[in-house]
Amino acid sequence: MYHNVLDQNRSLYMYNEALKELIKRLKYQRDWKIASCFADEMNKMIREFPAYDLIVPIPLGNRRLHERGFNQTEALLYEANLPFTSLLARKDGEKQSKKSKKERIHTENPFSLVGKEELPGKKILLIDDLYTTGTTLRHAAYTLKNAEAKAVNSMTIGR
Amino acid sequence: MRFVDQSPYWIPQDFAHENHRLTRISETRELPPLNIDFPFSESLRSLLSGRQLLLDEVTTLYPLDVIHQHHLAGFITYEPSILSSNSKPRCLRCHQQDPTLFFSHPCARCKEECTYCRKCINMGKASSCTPIVLWCGPEAPLSLPTEPILSWEGTLSKPQHEASMNLVAAIKNKTSLLIWAVCGAGKTEMLFSGIEYALSKRLRVCIATPRTDVVLELVPRLKQAFSSSTVAGLYGGSEDRFGSAMITISTTHQLYRYRHAFDVMIVDEVDAFPYSMDESLQKAVEHSRKKDATLIYLSATPNKSIQAAAKRGELPMVAISARYHAHPLPEPVPKWIGNWKKSIDRKRIPIPLQKWIIHRLTNQIPILVFVPNIPYMERLEKLLSTSTTAKIAAVHAEDPGRKERVQQMRDNQLALLLTTTILERGVTFKGVEVAVLGAEEEIFTESALVQIAGRAGRNKDFPKGNVTFFHHGYTKAILEAQAHIRQMNLDAKKKGWLLTAKKGT
Numbered sequence: 001m002y003h004n005v006l007d008q009n010r011s012l013y014m015y016n017e018a019l020k021e022l023i024k025r026l027k028y029q030r031d032w033k034i035a036s037c038f039a040d041e042m043n044k045m046i047r048e049f050p051a052y053d054l055i056v057p058i059p060l061g062n063r064r065l066h067e068r069g070f071n072q073t074e075a076l077l078y079e080a081n082l083p084f085t086s087l088l089a090r091k092d093g094e095k096q097s098k099k100s101k102k103e104r105i106h107t108e109n110p111f112s113l114v115g116k117e118e119l120p121g122k123k124i125l126l127i128d129d130l131y132t133t134g135t136t137l138r139h140a141a142y143t144l145k146n147a148e149a150k151a152v153n154s155m156t157i158g159r
Numbered sequence: 160m161r162f163v164d165q166s167p168y169w170i171p172q173d174f175a176h177e178n179h180r181l182t183r184i185s186e187t188r189e190l191p192p193l194n195i196d197f198p199f200s201e202s203l204r205s206l207l208s209g210r211q212l213l214l215d216e217v218t219t220l221y222p223l224d225v226i227h228q229h230h231l232a233g234f235i236t237y238e239p240s241i242l243s244s245n246s247k248p249r250c251l252r253c254h255q256q257d258p259t260l261f262f263s264h265p266c267a268r269c270k271e272e273c274t275y276c277r278k279c280i281n282m283g284k285a286s287s288c289t290p291i292v293l294w295c296g297p298e299a300p301l302s303l304p305t306e307p308i309l310s311w312e313g314t315l316s317k318p319q320h321e322a323s324m325n326l327v328a329a330i331k332n333k334t335s336l337l338i339w340a341v342c343g344a345g346k347t348e349m350l351f352s353g354i355e356y357a358l359s360k361r362l363r364v365c366i367a368t369p370r371t372d373v374v375l376e377l378v379p380r381l382k383q384a385f386s387s388s389t390v391a392g393l394y395g396g397s398e399d400r401f402g403s404a405m406i407t408i409s410t411t412h413q414l415y416r417y418r419h420a421f422d423v424m425i426v427d428e429v430d431a432f433p434y435s436m437d438e439s440l441q442k443a444v445e446h447s448r449k450k451d452a453t454l455i456y457l458s459a460t461p462n463k464s465i466q467a468a469a470k471r472g473e474l475p476m477v478a479i480s481a482r483y484h485a486h487p488l489p490e491p492v493p494k495w496i497g498n499w500k501k502s503i504d505r506k507r508i509p510i511p512l513q514k515w516i517i518h519r520l521t522n523q524i525p526i527l528v529f530v531p532n533i534p535y536m537e538r539l540e541k542l543l544s545t546s547t548t549a550k551i552a553a554v555h556a557e558d559p560g561r562k563e564r565v566q567q568m569r570d571n572q573l574a575l576l577l578t579t580t581i582l583e584r585g586v587t588f589k590g591v592e593v594a595v596l597g598a599e600e601e602i603f604t605e606s607a608l609v610q611i612a613g614r615a616g617r618n619k620d621f622p623k624g625n626v627t628f629f630h631h632g633y634t635k636a637i638l639e640a641q642a643h644i645r646q647m648n649l650d651a652k653k654k655g656w657l658l659t660a661k662k663g664t
């Protein structure tokens with residue numbers, strides 16, 4: 001049921017050692033300033049995207065958000081000066097990295113809608129830091145399309 | 160984390176009522192009154208005594224309510240890790256206040272703009288809403304190691320003995336001391352008597368070094384020499400970073416976690432990077448020792464400012480100019496090599512260097528070649544490996560296989576090792592001879608060249624060892640390095656520390 005809910009995804013970089021190190025510093029050392037490294041490239045790519053009405057970041061669960069002190073995806077948007085609307089909430093799950101790839105694909109949708117923004121007919125650009133299996137983005141896209149979003153594209157830093 | 164301010168107490172938000180105003184800990188307070196009947200946790204005390212850990216670090220090991228009970232009983236106090244007075248932030252953990260090393264962001268924890276320190280973030284994030292936890296209850300008495308405290312049974316050379324006596328006197332009198340000891344003097348053994356004396360007086364000893372390699376090398380040696388004492392080795396990623404020990408061997412970075420902990424502070428290689436360039440590391444050493452602690456500097460190449468302090472008599476000094484094996488230091492031979500970069504660019508090994516290398520390869524002498532930068536090192540490696548069948552390797556700072564290759568060189572599995580200045584200190588290869596290519600380059604400072612020359616002749620069976628500086632023009636550093644080494648040899652000779660030539664040789 002999650003097939004074809006995401007219209008397209010584009011990523012800034014291939015996931016390589018250098019990117020891995022930067023993302024590690026951003027997320028696990030919690031060094032917010034790293035987010036500013038991607039500001040120019042994010043803006044460049046976003047200009048080439050099909051038109052959209054709203055940018056929506058992939059949220060963190062409350063526990064994770066409190067541990068980290070910030071949502072890295074919001075930090076990326078904040079540093080790139082891109083206005084965004086937080087329409088989604090997320091249930092805290094087990095650590096993604098602790099699960100196998102297969103398990104990750106077959107998990108239930110952790111997202112729900114929180115924003116009061118009118119969704120019907122809107123074109124949404126979802127933002128996340130990494131595209132691994134695509135499951136996270138498809139779950140989010142499904143939630144948005146269920147509320148009658150017209151189109152959902154996504155952009156990530158790494159893939 | 161946010162707290163309810165109930166002076167002198169701070170109540171963590173988890174234990175606060177809903178209508179209480181939450182705030183960040185933004186100032187250092189007078190200590191809460193001590194309830195001496197409180198059944199405090201011994202293990203928490205040994206974790207926190209002499210430390211300055213972030214609350215985040217402590218809550219990974221103890222539940223918040225245990226920490227809070229100790230605070231209410233006056234055994235634990237908090238202070239901010241980031242102090243922002245008149246908008247100029249200062250990090251109370253690493254003591255830096257360079258505005259470019261701070262950054263702020265909206266924080267989900269404190270719901271405010273939150274400033275954090277990027278300088279010490281490798282050791283956990285110090286931020287406006289992350290307080291430092293300090294133990295303010297009675298200190299744990301340091302226990303006495305069982306006799307014999309020192310189980311080492313070797314003998315000291317005359318110069319080692321001289322250093323050792325000076326060290327014991329400095330610890331007794333709580334004075335500072337510079338031990339200026341040449342490369343290969345055998346500095347670890349010089350410390351033994353001083354450490355033994357300190358332990359017998361229940362003093363806490365720290366050996367701080369800029370380099371992880373040194374920690375890894377010293378820990379087993381000290382554990383063996385002081386087998387009834389506790390020895391902790393601290394470096395980035397080390398296991399026992401939270402143990403309190405009689406002897407602590409630590410990289411200077413790890414000292415950010417200590418405060419007023421040590422009675423005897425021995426700073427090894429004060430001139431080495433990054434310590435020499437980094438004021439906050441120097442402050443970390445200052446803050447981690449007790450105010451009246453003995454401060455010992457140990458170096459083969461003390462920098463100009465320390466030398467000057469010694470000359471002015473502000474810092475007592477003892478010069479250990481002879482190696483433990485009582486042979487003089489190999490004096491480097493400068494040799495003109497011309498435009499070596501151009502020849503390497505044209506895919507030719509500079510002739511003088513080639514001759515020097517071939518001679519040693521045919522005589523099976525292990526070779527260490529220092530090259531000023533990685534690109535030329537890699538090109539030279541390629542040229543050498545096409546022109547000889549001998550086993551060759553190269554190492555540099557970012558090289559993940561560095562340890563392996565250094566070990567191969569130690570095990571005589573390599574004939575030649577190319578390196579950047581990363582191996583200028585610490586490494587010992589039996590019988591090695593040393594070349595510096597491009598000795599005129601800026602990276603080869605006087606102290607770098609002295610250290611590099613100090614790689615040769617360290618083993619008593621191979622005390623000579625040729626050292627050649629291949630250069631494209633003399634520099635002040637080359638001349639000073641030569642003078643430095645010659646001066647040390649003269650001093651050693653004058654003091655009668657060198658072996659006199661045997662009859663018939």
Ligand SMILES: [Zn+2]
Pocket residue numbers: 250251252253254255276277278279280285
């Ligand atoms: Zn800091």
Ligand SMILES: [Zn+2]
Pocket residue numbers: 069160266267268269270271272273286287288289
């Ligand atoms: Zn905060």
